[in-house]
Amino acid sequence: MALATRSTAGIWGLAAALVGVLAGQITSIFTGPSSSPMDAVGGFVIDITPPAVKDWAVSTFGTADKAFLLVVIAVAVAALGWLAGVAQRRTGWAGAVLLGILGVGSGIIATLRPSSSTTSVMAGMVAALVAILVLRWGIGRVVALDEAANAETDVPNRRLFLMGGAGVAVGGLGLAAVEGFIRPAAVGRPPLDLPAPQASSTLPPGLETRIDGLTPLRTPIEDFYRIDIAVSVPRRETDDWELVIDGMVRNPYTITFDELLAMPMVERDVTLTCVSNPIGGPYVGSTRWQGVLVADILRAADPEARVEQVLSSGADGFSASTPLDVMLDGRDAMIAIAMDGEPLTRVHGYPARLLTPGLYGYVGATKWLEKLTLTTFDEAQAYWTNRGWGERGPVKTATRIDVPGNRLEAGEATIAGVAWATHRGISKVEVRVDDGPWQEATLGEYVGDDYWRQWYLPWNAEGGTHQITARATDGDGEVQTDTIQDVLPDGPTGYHVRTVQVN
Ligand SMILES: Nc1nc2c(c(=O)[nH]1)N[C@H]1C(S)=C(S)[C@@H](COP(=O)(O)O)O[C@H]1N2
Numbered sequence: 001m002a003l004a005t006r007s008t009a010g011i012w013g014l015a016a017a018l019v020g021v022l023a024g025q026i027t028s029i030f031t032g033p034s035s036s037p038m039d040a041v042g043g044f045v046i047d048i049t050p051p052a053v054k055d056w057a058v059s060t061f062g063t064a065d066k067a068f069l070l071v072v073i074a075v076a077v078a079a080l081g082w083l084a085g086v087a088q089r090r091t092g093w094a095g096a097v098l099l100g101i102l103g104v105g106s107g108i109i110a111t112l113r114p115s116s117s118t119t120s121v122m123a124g125m126v127a128a129l130v131a132i133l134v135l136r137w138g139i140g141r142v143v144a145l146d147e148a149a150n151a152e153t154d155v156p157n158r159r160l161f162l163m164g165g166a167g168v169a170v171g172g173l174g175l176a177a178v179e180g181f182i183r184p185a186a187v188g189r190p191p192l193d194l195p196a197p198q199a200s201s202t203l204p205p206g207l208e209t210r211i212d213g214l215t216p217l218r219t220p221i222e223d224f225y226r227i228d229i230a231v232s233v234p235r236r237e238t239d240d241w242e243l244v245i246d247g248m249v250r251n252p253y254t255i256t257f258d259e260l261l262a263m264p265m266v267e268r269d270v271t272l273t274c275v276s277n278p279i280g281g282p283y284v285g286s287t288r289w290q291g292v293l294v295a296d297i298l299r300a301a302d303p304e305a306r307v308e309q310v311l312s313s314g315a316d317g318f319s320a321s322t323p324l325d326v327m328l329d330g331r332d333a334m335i336a337i338a339m340d341g342e343p344l345t346r347v348h349g350y351p352a353r354l355l356t357p358g359l360y361g362y363v364g365a366t367k368w369l370e371k372l373t374l375t376t377f378d379e380a381q382a383y384w385t386n387r388g389w390g391e392r393g394p395v396k397t398a399t400r401i402d403v404p405g406n407r408l409e410a411g412e413a414t415i416a417g418v419a420w421a422t423h424r425g426i427s428k429v430e431v432r433v434d435d436g437p438w439q440e441a442t443l444g445e446y447v448g449d450d451y452w453r454q455w456y457l458p459w460n461a462e463g464g465t466h467q468i469t470a471r472a473t474d475g476d477g478e479v480q481t482d483t484i485q486d487v488l489p490d491g492p493t494g495y496h497v498r499t500v501q502v503n
Pocket residue numbers: 224225226227228229230272273274275313314315316317318347348349360361362365366367368
């Protein structure tokens with residue numbers, strides 16, 4: 001059967017688009033991550049996506065939400081490439097114009113991104129140029145075949161089709177290699193140029209040494225959850241890092257990383273959790289943080305009396321609104337430079353981030369920190385506040401059942417998990433099996449009110465299906481509410497319930 005030259009044109013369009021994107025991504029290794037056409041478009045799409053869709057993406061794909069976004073963009077690129085090939089064959093120009101607009105457009109979007117520089121438009125222009133060259137060459141051959149009315153003689157067209165297919169493979173595999181290995185390696189691990197933590201003691205192990213499957217008292221950094229809007233991890237070095245303190249202050253100033261390191265350092269054990277962490281969910285971690293107290297930084301700026309919030313901004317365009325009183329009430333909000341005795345990893349905000357005990361990450365934990373603006377809640381709104389989330393975000397009391405899982409052998413068993421009510425502390429955890437009475441669990445090591453608490457309860461599991469429910473009481477004596485509320489707008493409530501099949 002004859003292979004229509006239309007399909008050959010489509011394949012060449014697809015190849016042109018993919019090879020073009022590949023060229024743009026390779027260029028961005030040299031011109032900086034914020035100039036990457038895919039990241040720029042991805043970031044732009046994240047910014048304009050309605051909050052409800054974003055919620056759906058996060059709850060469906062979890063931390064793979066960005067991988068999902070890149071797949072969506074790749075499919076869109078493929079579809080538009082195909083279209084460009086078909087249009088180019090028909091008109092001789094429309095496909096090239098389409099690819100040119102897409103490439104240059106992605107470059108322009110890149111220059112509008114928060115961390116852009118003057119070279120940001122370059123990767124998009126390279127992408128456009130390469131795509132147009134490939135398209136013109138391929139479609140030129142297709143048109144020549146059409147004109148020679150050779151299309152039915154099948155063989156030369158099939159060869160041209162296969163060549164286009166090879167172009168698609170080169171573009172696709174090249175992109176997979178560049179995005180999977182080469183660009184992440186270019187981001188790499190930050191250099192270890194920080195002073196050793198002051199008190200280098202680490203947290204002792206907890207109940208996890210005795211209870212299989214229980215969340216460890218201290219989260220290993222490689223297991224610490226990651227949530228942010230950054231499509232590619234911002235790459236900041238200590239040499240060019242600066243923190244600007246401005247807004248309603250009598251003494252605005254800027255400090256360098258060396259100046260930050262010269263300030264008194266503190267170490268605190270703090271649990272960080274995400275407002276989008278569903279009941280029983282994984283977006284919570286606990287470790288020892290090292291940094292400089294925000295209060296010291298703010299006082300030096302001499303805030304005016306009308307200041308209500310500190311709007312912190314990160315290199316990815318994120319911002320958070322932390323109430324000023326929270327930062328000054330002695331709870332040790334800090335500009336953190338280390339987690340668990342090591343410099344922050346790039347994904348967790350290297351070289352410096354904010355950390356505010358007692359508040360969800362979106363209101364107090366800005367990564368890749370660049371600026372603190374002292375202002376009022378009327379004057380400026382934070383990234384997520386503009387998208388329907390609460391202006392202030394105190395962490396709600398929560399309990400998670402880690403063990404048992406959904407299946408269990410009958411007999412002696414242990415129910416165990418973690419509970420947190422950061423900054424208020426946990427005073428009690430209770431467990432109920434089916435409609436039985438609430439039984440008090442044994443609490444693990446007390447690390448501090450800003451830290452989660454492990455807990456366990458021995459259980460003689462009898463055959464059948466059981467429902468295990470857990471609830472915590474915070475340090476103020478307030479029992480966790482059983483009212484079920486979704487994560488939007490200011491964090492979920494309700495009890496974690498685990499259904500267990502006992503055999
Ligand atoms: N720059 C920047 N900082 C950010 C975010 C972000 O999108 N960009 N997300 C916040 C949110 S919603 C959370 S829950 C925490 C997560 O911090 P982690 O990724 O280090 O666990 O970072 C906060 N800081």
